[in-house]
Amino acid sequence: MLQRVHFDQDHPLHHTTATRTLEAVGIAASGPHVLMQRAGVAVARLATAIAPHAERIWVACGAGNNGGDGLEAAALLRNQRRNVSVSWLGSPESASDDTRKSWQKAVDSGVRFLNEPPDDLGEQDLCIDALLGIGLSAIDTARQPSPALLQLLTAIHTTQATVLCVDLPSGLIADSGQLAPGFEQPGGGSTNHQSARHTLSLLTLKPGLFTGAGRDEAGTVWLDDLDLPPGDLLPSTLLAGAPHRPHRPHATHKGTWGDVAIVGGEGLRERGMGMTGAALLAATAALHAGAGRVMLAPLDVDLLQPPADQPELMLRRFDMLELEKLTVVCGCGGGEAVRTVLPEVLRRSQRLVLDADALNAIATDPMLKLLLQARASHPVHVTVMTPHPLEAARLLGTSTAAVQADRIAAAQQLADRFASVVILKGSGSIIAAPRQTPYINPTGNARLATGGTGDVLAGLLGARVASIREDSEMPTHAFAAARAACWQHGLIADGWPPNSALTASALARRLTP
Template sequence: MLQRVHFDHDHPLYNTAATRTLEAVGIAATGPHVLMQRAGAAIARLAVAIAPHARQIWVACGAGNNGGDGLEAAALLKNQGLNVCVSWLGSPQTAPQDTQRSWQKAIDGGVRFVDQVPDDLNEQDLCIDALLGIGLTAGDDARQPSQALLALLSVIRTTRATVLCVDLPSGLIADSGQLAPGFEHANASAATPGKRHTLSLLSLKPGLFTGAGRDEAGTVWLDDLDLSQGDLPPSSLLAGAPASQHRPHASHKGTWGDVAIVGGEGLRERGMGMTGAALLAATAALHAGAGRVMLAPLDADLLQLPGEQPEIMLRRFDMLELEKITVVCGCGGGNAVRNVLPDVLQRSQRLVLDADALNAIAAEAPLQALLKARSSHPLHITAMTPHPLEAAQLLDTNTATVQADRIAAAQKLAERFGCIVILKGSGSIIAAPHQTPCINPTGNARLATGGTGDVLAGLLGARIASMVTTHDHTELHANAFAETRKACWQHGLIADKWPEFSQLTASRLAQALTS
């Protein structure tokens, strides 16, 4: 059944191996060529829906079965009386058997095969990208695209026509959302001027929603080709909108927990004042509904707060009862945060680690040991919010490796340190031990400005602080994972709803939070 992917509920995501399993089961159940016929019919239906006034439809087909899906769709569209032409990189002699049958159907139906791409495609027309689909994997490093393939892809990237990608935008790796080697240049030009759609077949793939995938895919659609996914577990989830939180009338500030922000290195330490980061996190926790918010700056000279935030209470670090509050540590912490991290890691029951706290832990093995030891305390909650560079340092690797498989990197971090992880970026990854990793679909480039990560840390602190106390550690950690998902969703949703011509700053983001 053809459906547009909305974010009102969770969607299961299946990696390439799982999708291949679904495909094999489907072929065994339906017989040869049936799935390709269903795929072609789904492509044709969506093509007419998104470009109902197209004067011409150009289909770019690869040599494999993704190209076969495109050939099948071309035959169906031609049968509807539409002006269709095809550029095919395959040949009848070498094509897979199902693709041969769809090619013959296109030939018999009078579809035009062209050597030259139409040069007069306009905004009303349609281009169908059926070049590669899920034919590329992260292990294809040595596989370089042909010049003929890159030439077609260049046209797809620059056409004014609406673009419909079959299964995946060509060159995108299904599992990671990264562009395969050799495709970076072809896909690095300005985004397609026309509207962009992707029809994912059989299953939704993780790469459509993280990394480069969100820009490449555009609006995502799914057709399961009338096959059930059965008991096959998803490799990850696309997070849906969380339920709204009800605050009972008979609650008080203690109901919603205390949050303490520990961070904000002052000018005295290195001449690089970063107290604003800690204040942003505190402001976010306040506006996110924490019962009380305390700020323990790492600058002894910060004795007063701006007058517009009188609700935030100043504390010396040594006056914090770390065992009884939710601690957010690291925002603007600089080098000074190293002095307090041993206490924070050993005594805090609920802890969010961000920014310079993560940098310090990555650099010092004793701090890593203290972080790992927290997982042996069943009632301790630990969350971290690294960006890719911080994640790379914690994993003793490089940013390119983290970005090459963001889901795997986030899960590895979660398992290594026994904590919840938000790996920030386009399609942030939320991972935790014994949980299916999630991709958050909200947020956009408006968040690419200083301080928005501090806001996320403070928001997460408020979410974790509001959790009901329980001595069932399984339930406690499941609840913490759910609250982390909510925080990430809410943070991105504000950016998505922000007025188009109004700058989103971190302080405005923090003030826009509601519990």
């Protein structure tokens, strides 16, 4: 059944091994060539839906079964009297039996086979990428693509035509969302695609479609299970759906929604690099997200005055905070000064959000690492960490490239090592926790790539954690709070007026409880 993937509900995501298992079960149950025929029908159906008036359809087919799916679709589209041409990297002599049958159908239907990819496709045309699919995960990804494959990939990446990718955009690794070595575009990243892009994921949804480079490469994602629902096949990851919006009863008071303390904001006096704005942004976010009270404890008390437009914020010296009774957000703009307060924060805070320079300090201090890990032995303590990839790399003792190569695994490793809920920020932020299936957040866009938006997320998260009832299962609810905060943070950016600047301060004021 064909369906567009909407983000209003959770979706199970499956690793390549699970998809291969399901594929094998389907072939054993239905017999040879049946799944490829179903895939061809699904591709042709979606091609007709997204480009009903395409003047020309070009199908780029690899030598494997993904190419067979493309050949099957090409034959069906040609039988609908569409103008279809194919570039095929395979040959009848070396193709699998199923692929050879689909090639013969394409030949018999009158599909034109090209020696060179067309260079004049326009916006009114359609390009179908059936080169690799999940087949890339089964080969040595360190092997460079052949010149013939690169020629077809270049044509797909530079075309003005609408692009439909079969199963996966070619070159994307299904389980991680990264482009395989040799498949990166000029500049080392993904292409700045100018054409509309769609991906039809077959049998299962793959994690790589929703994180890392996958979001740009995949475009709009569709799913067809080819009449083989996963059933009891456990997902490796979940795509986060819209969170439940909590009801705020009339018979509540500010104590019901918790107190948030923002500890951060190094002043100019320390190193000549003032960052008090980061702490103020986090406090603003917590305030607008509905925290009962928000206390701002700057690390340089002489350099921050009460903001005239936010008299609700309460200034506190750090030594006056009752950390045990607060949800503490620590690290926003903390610089080096945050090191002086972190030991006490880690020991005493029951509900703790660690961001930015608090994470950097912990990464370089074995004693602070031990204090963070020791929090797991306190049943009432809960910790949420919000690293970006570089901060995650420092905590794990690895490189940013290694973190980005498998964002899901890196987030889970952090969660397990520090017994914390972890939000690994980036394209398709990963939310992980010990003994939980990780989530990928589907909201947000590149407009969040500006200074201070991470501080806003930390403050929003502080408000969400502060609202958790004391008699609740704290780790479970903190995990849900992290998913909800990520979703809301990204959704506001997705709905931002196109001709209006997205600044962190404006973003913080758009938050709602």
